Amino acid sequence: MPRGWHTEPMRDLARLPKAHLHLHFTGSMRLSTLADLAARHGIRLPAVLLDDDPLHVPADERGWFRFQRLYDAARACVRGEDDMRRVVAEAVEDDAAEGSGRLEIQVDPTSYAPFVGGLTPALEIVLDAAREASAATGVDVGVVVAASRMRHPLDARTLARLAVRHAGDGPGEVVGFGLSNDERRGDTEAFGAAFAIARRAGLVTVPHGGELLGPAHVEEVLEHLRPDRLGHGVRSAEDPRVLDRVVAEGVALEVCPASNVSLGVYPADQDVPLRALVAAGARVALGADDPLLFRSRLLDQYETARTVHGFDDAELAALARSSIEASRASDDVRARLLRGVDAWLAQEPGLTAAS
Numbered sequence: 001m002p003r004g005w006h007t008e009p010m011r012d013l014a015r016l017p018k019a020h021l022h023l024h025f026t027g028s029m030r031l032s033t034l035a036d037l038a039a040r041h042g043i044r045l046p047a048v049l050l051d052d053d054p055l056h057v058p059a060d061e062r063g064w065f066r067f068q069r070l071y072d073a074a075r076a077c078v079r080g081e082d083d084m085r086r087v088v089a090e091a092v093e094d095d096a097a098e099g100s101g102r103l104e105i106q107v108d109p110t111s112y113a114p115f116v117g118g119l120t121p122a123l124e125i126v127l128d129a130a131r132e133a134s135a136a137t138g139v140d141v142g143v144v145v146a147a148s149r150m151r152h153p154l155d156a157r158t159l160a161r162l163a164v165r166h167a168g169d170g171p172g173e174v175v176g177f178g179l180s181n182d183e184r185r186g187d188t189e190a191f192g193a194a195f196a197i198a199r200r201a202g203l204v205t206v207p208h209g210g211e212l213l214g215p216a217h218v219e220e221v222l223e224h225l226r227p228d229r230l231g232h233g234v235r236s237a238e239d240p241r242v243l244d245r246v247v248a249e250g251v252a253l254e255v256c257p258a259s260n261v262s263l264g265v266y267p268a269d270q271d272v273p274l275r276a277l278v279a280a281g282a283r284v285a286l287g288a289d290d291p292l293l294f295r296s297r298l299l300d301q302y303e304t305a306r307t308v309h310g311f312d313d314a315e316l317a318a319l320a321r322s323s324i325e326a327s328r329a330s331d332d333v334r335a336r337l338l339r340g341v342d343a344w345l346a347q348e349p350g351l352t353a354a355s
């Protein structure tokens, strides 16, 4: 695709209604907030965490270790109810500014539980903050409870039961159950029981898979966890048979291009197989994953689709539509956002930016 081919006026992507389905609680934090919380709690942060440069690591164990170490350092700055509420409120404010009308934010309440008296209060605080933020911004916020591959599968079951108790499709309710952390760790099959609990209760199932590992692991996740959506799943593009299966089973892919490049999965933006996935018929929802570390938010993913992958406005609108359709927003929210996408596309280019 030739560079600089967008000479005509363009529609403002910040005004394109979209759903944000892959954002982690800690990873959503503003850099300024991280610095502020660290100072407040007397925590010395690794200098690289406060740099303006995005994280860039090789896609191996060592790279992941660096990522995880920085992530843990950031997480350690969130110590109690006020901090937790602030993280949620700011994540939603930032999403609102980028045209997100539906956010499904992932949280593993385990790390915050010690500060607030247990897992249940930790989740309740996030849900309550999500409800308040929904009312304040108009972004409809659902919560995904995510278990970690680094812990025992029984912990995942405990979290799945907790998630089920708070299930609902209204703002500040639990919509889904996920599984995060290093994809190469833990036995995928052993987490099947936790996912069965979530699925029976009608939660959307959204494990990570197909980012650090290839199509064979995508199949393993499909087999044992029966996901509605895959966190990433981009590497199913490496095997047409697996990609066909993803498409045939209607599994949506939460594609986070900046994350893929930061974690060394692909050398550069243009290597992310966004075009191939969309062309194969995959339902794609662009997400930011951990903007704190990747220095790239939701809007940046759409900008990359436009400038690097050459998506035109109709194709960008289709991406937004697909994110909304893959969300667990209630029927009325979904219908409102989809109408907004149509209205965005119906407007004359160039007229939206200044209005």
Ligand SMILES: [Zn+2]
Pocket: 022, 024, 180, 208, 231, 289
């Ligand atoms: Zn993620």
